[in-house]
Every structure is written in C-alpha cells, then in structure tokens.
Amino acid sequence: MDRPAPPAQPELEREFSERIAADERIEPRDWMPDGYRATLVRQIAQHAHSEIVGMQPEGNWITRAPSLRRKAILVAKVQDEAGHGLYLYSAAETLGADRSRLLDLLHEGRQKYSTIFNYPATSWADVAAIGWLVDGAAIMNQVPLTRCSYGPYARAMTRVCKEESFHQRQGFEAMSVLAKGTSAQRRMAQDALDRWWWPALMMFGPPDGQSPNSAQSMAWGIKRFSNDELRQRFVDATVPQAEHLGLQIPDPQLHRDGEHYRTGEIDWTEFQEVMRGNGPCNRQRLAARVRAHEDGAWVREAAAAYAEKHPAAA
Amino acid sequence: MTSPLWEVFVRSRRGLSHTHVGSLRAPDAHMALRNARDVYTRRQEGTSIWVVPSSQIVASSPQEKDSFFDPAGDKPYRHPTFYDVPEGLTHL
Numbered sequence A: 001m002d003r004p005a006p007p008a009q010p011e012l013e014r015e016f017s018e019r020i021a022a023d024e025r026i027e028p029r030d031w032m033p034d035g036y037r038a039t040l041v042r043q044i045a046q047h048a049h050s051e052i053v054g055m056q057p058e059g060n061w062i063t064r065a066p067s068l069r070r071k072a073i074l075v076a077k078v079q080d081e082a083g084h085g086l087y088l089y090s091a092a093e094t095l096g097a098d099r100s101r102l103l104d105l106l107h108e109g110r111q112k113y114s115t116i117f118n119y120p121a122t123s124w125a126d127v128a129a130i131g132w133l134v135d136g137a138a139i140m141n142q143v144p145l146t147r148c149s150y151g152p153y154a155r156a157m158t159r160v161c162k163e164e165s166f167h168q169r170q171g172f173e174a175m176s177v178l179a180k181g182t183s184a185q186r187r188m189a190q191d192a193l194d195r196w197w198w199p200a201l202m203m204f205g206p207p208d209g210q211s212p213n214s215a216q217s218m219a220w221g222i223k224r225f226s227n228d229e230l231r232q233r234f235v236d237a238t239v240p241q242a243e244h245l246g247l248q249i250p251d252p253q254l255h256r257d258g259e260h261y262r263t264g265e266i267d268w269t270e271f272q273e274v275m276r277g278n279g280p281c282n283r284q285r286l287a288a289r290v291r292a293h294e295d296g297a298w299v300r301e302a303a304a305a306y307a308e309k310h311p312a313a314a
Numbered sequence B: 001m002t003s004p005l006w007e008v009f010v011r012s013r014r015g016l017s018h019t020h021v022g023s024l025r026a027p028d029a030h031m032a033l034r035n036a037r038d039v040y041t042r043r044q045e046g047t048s049i050w051v052v053p054s055s056q057i058v059a060s061s062p063q064e065k066d067s068f069f070d071p072a073g074d075k076p077y078r079h080p081t082f083y084d085v086p087e088g089l090t091h092l
C-alpha cells in the first residue's frame, strides 16, 4: 500500500512533547515514550488491583449489614468497585498490557494495590468510615485523573468519579446515624475514625520529598497535583465533616492555620511496613484474591467450552 | 453482490471516546475507512475513525428491553441524590 514512511524518532518525540505541553490527550495509537507507557501500565494496573482487592474489607460485612437498606447499598457499592476494576483493566489493555498477566503479577505479589486495604474492617462502623474516608480520599485522588494526559485512563476516571460520589455519601450517612445514636454507637463511630484516619492520609502516598517518580509523572501530565497537596485538600475537606458529626480526629496536633488544617506527623514507617507486606491483613487479602481467582477457574473454563461448542450463540 | 455494511465510529477530538455516527457499505476495511472519512468527516468532524463490520455487532433486542434493563430500575440508592447532605457541608 501507499503508506508514507513512519516519521523518525526525534519527530515523534517532539510531537508527543508538544501534545503534552498543549494539554492535549494522548490516545492509544499515538506514539509515546516507553517510559510513559510503562508508568501508565504500572499505575493503572495498581489502581485496578486496588479496586478489586478493596472489595474485601467491605464485602466481609454484606451478610451482617444492620438492615436490608444498608445491605442493598453495600452490595451496590461493592459491585461498583468490581466495575471500577474492569474499567481500569480495559484502560491498561489499550496500552498493550494483558489483563490475565496483570492479575498474575498481582497474585505473585509483584504488583501492588493501595496499602489502605490491608487494614481490617472489624465493626460495622468501619464500613461507614471506609465509605466516608477511604472513598473520600479516593475521590480527591481520582478527580484530577479525569484530566490525565492519557485519554482512556482519563475517560475511565470520569466514569468512576461519577459513581464514587454515592460511595462517600452513603458512608457519611451511615456514620451520621452512628454518631447521633446511642453512646455505644458513638463509641463505635469514634473507634472507626481513630483507626482509619491515619491510614486514609497515607493513601495519598509518601511526602513530596520522598516521592521520586512524581516529578516525571507531573511532567507527563499523568499527575496534576503533588501527594502533599492532595492530602492537604482531603484534610481541609474532612475536618469540618468530622466536626459536624461531633467526632474527634485522632490527632492532638491538628490545628487551624488560616484556611487550612494542619495535621501532626504521619508515621511513615507504618506505611513502609504495610507496603512491604507487613500490614495487619496483607497475607489474608492476597490469599483471598488468589483463592477467588482459583475457585472461579471452572466458571471461566465452562464458559469457554460452551462458546467453543456453540460458536453462533448470541 | 452488495458490499458488506460497516458501522462507523468517530472521535471528534482527542480526549473524547469514539461515538457511533452511522454506517456505510464498502467491499473491504480499507475502503470502509476511506469512505467513512469522506462520508462522515468532510468538515473535520473527527481526528480518528473506527469501522466495524455491522455483522460483528451484537445488540440487545428491543423486545427484551424491559426485562434486560429492569434490574437497575429499583435501585435509587446507586445515585448520590438518594442521600441527604447536611446543610453547610461541602465535599460530599
């Protein structure tokens, strides 16, 4: 065919840089630097893994939800998280990654998921706290990603963010019910906040000074705000909500500073430990994920066998 | 013999997904793409085109529309508007 010769490397690089500089989106068939592609695959896969592993702490409470209403809401939320994982694995596949390979990497412990999901949900109030704080933090992280330079990731995030809003609200609502309830319920709510507050702050990643890949991600338009900026926004948004609930943020150093709230020092050694696999539930979460995958193998095999026998099935 | 039918999807600009714009007849994929450009993007309506053989599209049937989509009908709690947000609170 009369295809023109592909442009030379320097020209491709220049085009890519110009697109990024002009805040245009990069689409799957565009040329992109290997590092850009690899960074996105890693980040999107990690994000996808977090969505599906994140189903576990809350999924654990579906059968024990305190009312049919709460149960229906929780099922809907956990189902959404599965969907978020699927959107994200699809986005990763537009970069040439293979979904089953990514799952293998997760199962072999070679790709990570968010440290937050290595904490246990020990009471019903934890389900409320997760929706309010963990989904709240996820929204802070994800909203800027709707403007990420890679088109398919940005579009997946737009969908996800639309759905997240209900996750956070149902959590806050459940938390309000407990906070306005009996003294035992109030204690449960406070206890959940005490345990989830710091891990939620860690969701934004290490402090800016210790986040070596951030600068490149910012330059590539994958990241729009630094870890500390997003964390600060989350704190500023959440402290008044806790005050409204009449709950105490577990940080004696928390104080107001003009328009902001400043927190005490985050225990980054805890974060590193959980990253390294030594959080309260790392082994349990990974084992449950692997078990779910293996237990589901016969379903995948049966579906494939059926498709082979009935090629025209529609 | 008439040429096969192709469904045409156009990305109007970078950052947006491809959207279905219509269909056309063409003997092969290459021609379908060329024709799609001429039929659907004469005024620079697009920066990227997909053509898919219409026979490859699997569609839900209008007859089963109700039973197919009903399950989502009684789940208003999937929407943020289902929940009250206390007056004066933001970022919820």
Ligand SMILES: [Fe+2]
Pocket (backbone or CB within 6 Å): A051, A080, A081, A084, A160, A164
């Ligand atoms: Fe999610």
Ligand SMILES: [Fe+2]
Pocket (backbone or CB within 6 Å): A081, A135, A138, A164, A167
């Ligand atoms: Fe969520």
